[in-house]
Amino acid sequence: MSPSEKIPCQVFRLAREASHYVASEIAAFIRQRSDEAKMCVLGLATGSTPVSVYNELVRLHREEGLSFKNVITFNLDEYFPMQPNELQSYVRFMNEHLFDHIDIERGNIHIPDGTLAEEDVPEFCQRYEEQIAEVGGIDIQLLGIGRTGHIGFNEPGSGRNSRTRMITLDRVTRGDAASDFFGEEYVPRRAITMGVGTIAGAAQIYLLAFGEGKAQVVAQSVEGPITPNIPATYLQEHPNTRFVLDEAAAENLARLRCPWVLGDVEWDDATIRKAVIWLATQLDKPILKLTEEDYNEESLQELLATVGSAYEINLRVFRHLQSTITGWPAGKPEHAKQPGDRRQTYDDVFPKRVLIFSPHPDDDVISMGGTLIRLADQGHEVHVAYQTSGNIAVFDDDAIRFAEFAAEFNRHFNIDHERVDSLESHVEQFLKHKTAGQVDSPEVQSIKGMIRRGEARAATRYSGVPSEKLHFLDMPFYETGRVRKKPLSEEDIAITVDLLEKIKPHQIYAAGDLSDPHGTHRTCLSAVFQACNRVKEQDWYHKCVVWLYRGAWQEWSPHQIEMAVPLSPRELMRKRIAIFKHQSQKDKALFPGSDPREFWQRAEDRNRATSEFYDALGLAEYEAIEGFVRWNGDAEGIL
Missing domain, CATH: 3.40.50.10320 (LmbE-like)
Incomplete structure (x- = not known):
């Protein structure tokens, strides 16, 4: 664990490798509890991030005999209102990606109910907390992380001791969900979610994050101060939380962003380029103006000792960058070639x-x-x-407009107008009642x-x-x-x-x-x-x-x-x-x-x-x- 990281992070080259690791950890715990004749309680998440974990768990069930008979699950959240058969329902999501493909007892599945009358939600949330307590708490909690740093639907401002409740979704969260609902205006404004305190009650937490889009919030959550503005930072207080990342999501962590600040590194060409560009950016200097004092004062003494003088390193990186610039991306014709051209022209x-x-x-x-x-x-x-x-x-309006154009065109030229009129009517009626x-x-x-x-x-x-x-x-x-x-x-x-x-x-x-x-x-x-x-x-x-x-x-x-x-x-x-x-x-x-x-x-x-x-x-x-x-x-x- 890097000294700058307040939460242990495990970084894999590929997202799939990270997902398989988490699935193997969950499977091992399920088997352990089965051998002990005990139930295993899992807290589950939705969204694109955990899908590969669920795919691997399904494979382990089908090909390696992993049974879920001793598993109880509690899902983090659900939109409100939401019918369980709707495309965006987390009930439907979990059935399609996991529950319909394994041997779990249906009575052991718990998901927040988006069909309740609003006045019944507080009682449901209290009962959800009681159900978790009755089974001894959650053993393993699976999490993703939103761009606002939310875990579950605990938006910025959520308290560290918050419990299962109805919340109003943040504008950014609704914007991120817009694609699932074919437009932000259709995204529910509220959701039922486990609270930060509920999540923190789990014995073990795995938070998965993949892709460059999560890199900034991951670094803030792992290396930054605890703040209600980024609810994931509360996990720094949990004794058994692990962030499981691919390299893209981890790229803003100090160990990848500037590893030379933390200790020894292996100085290959790529790392040298990254270090020199980082140094130039830090000091707001052109590469060729960097001095040996600059290298020494910014924790790059080892680079000087290993590779050579600042002048030699600067020139090496500058020439490489210069060689990447080309106005001929697929190569030059004979008349455009120049003697001694170092650029990558690929003109064979x-x-x-x-x-x-x-x-x-x-x-x-x-x-x-x-x-x-x-x-x-x-x-x-x-x-x-x-x-x-x-x-x-x-947009639907564009489809209507083009259907109308097609109908008008064919009526004008008397081309199979009955069929086109029928199509126009279908499009208009379908989209009107969509x-x-x-x-x-x-x-x-x-x-x-x-x-x-x-x-x-x-x-x-x-x-x-x-x-x-x-x-x-x-x-x-x-x-x-x-x-x-x-x-x-x-x-x-x-x-x-x-x-x-x-x-x-x-x-x-x-x-x-x-x-x-x-x-x-x-x-x-x-x-x-x-x-x-x-x-x-x-x-x-x-x-x-x-x-x-x-x-x-x-x-x-x-x-x-x-x-x-x-x-x-x-x-x-x-x-x-x-x-x-x-x-x-x-x-x-x-x-x-x-x-x-x-x-x-x-x-x-x-x-x-x-x-x-x-x-x-x-x-x-x-x-x-x-x-x-x-x-x-x-x-x-x-x-």
Whole structure:
């Protein structure tokens, strides 16, 4: 445990490894209690974070005989009001992900009741506390953490001794839940939740957090002061709490952010770059102005002793960063090559076949629109593969408007008007009577998918990519009509493999933006990685380079970037216009996530911030920069 950490943290490379660890701990305790002829009491959480834990517990039940006959469960919370069969119900969530697949006694399952009359809630909450006490308390409590630092639905301001109760949800929490309810206006304003004191009564607590989006609140909870503004900090007072993290969620902890401050480190190239950039940022100095005194005073004496003088280290890191900057992301033609060019130009073949994978129909232009335009302008054969339809992210009003247009068009030209009138009537009537969170009908889903396709064509046409180079994959895992998707299947991977074998690209670009709150980017990236590993022995793939882009939800840090593509003011404006072609996502996206800015604003702000960072480090000043990291071929990559 790092001396800066007030709660023990266990960090795994991958989220799946962390989930399997927690599942194995729970399984071992269940078996121990079974051998002792005792009951095991589990406190359970919902949301995307614990799903892999539940999947592993189900596997252990099916394949290794883990029985849940001696298990009693208490769930943390439930929205209020909420019917148990609704899509967003935590009763339904637990049944779908765990209870329907194991041998637990139904009478041993306890979940806060969202169907109660409001006046009955206080009595229910008191009884919930009594039921926990009657079974001897919770043995193992599973937790996630919200961006506000909430555990359960204990929002900022919750007291350390609070018990099960009705609460009003924080604005940020409701915003984060908006995607599950197809709009923030449909998210319940209240919930029933165990209190902080109830949670703290558990004998053992495992808090799981995955992804860069949780890194800041994890660091605040683990290393910061105890404060009611971040309820998770109360866990510092619990004797048996453990945070179980992937590397992305742990990246703001001192042991990963600046490990040299805590003790000895192994000085490889990546760590040296990270340390020097950290030092320059700390002191607000360009890299080439850092002195030996700067290194010594900021706990980097060992780096000087191991690697050499400040001058040598500064130059080494500066030259590396300089070499990442290129205006030719897919290589230079012969006439543009210069003697002694150290930059990574990858120009053994020119022009190249380039395949850009876009999880949603707008990720290509949002995250790497400037580079996409540059690739097309420089004469490369650019293909774009839209991995999902993106149909759930279209407002109902847009679907009605397009159905009306189709009907009017066909009436005007007398084309099968009866059938189109019927479709228009269905769309209008369905959406008029649609309830909060209801899945769209197949007809409505198709119209919304066509809207997204049309916008993608408009954006890439403006960017210089002809429509015949677009590939709409409509991967099956996505097509549920719900925010919650199906697991990645063999069919999804086969679709991706077929496209790779058809195009045989020299370059592949894929979204490494894993903070996407809906998980689509992570699933789409997994499909690309798995497909690449299936074709890696083919001759064409030996010369293929895979680049990962970010931008919609986060950005690569300068010490990570391996290719930096600078954008001029005109190119940045062209990128903006390309993003504007996605009119259904303009002004207000249906699922904006936690960032209130429009996607074009996020993209420009991040691209400008990267260029400003390079400038502050002493490199050339550009209007904006799009950054990329090269995938090393690891079968699991950064997932």
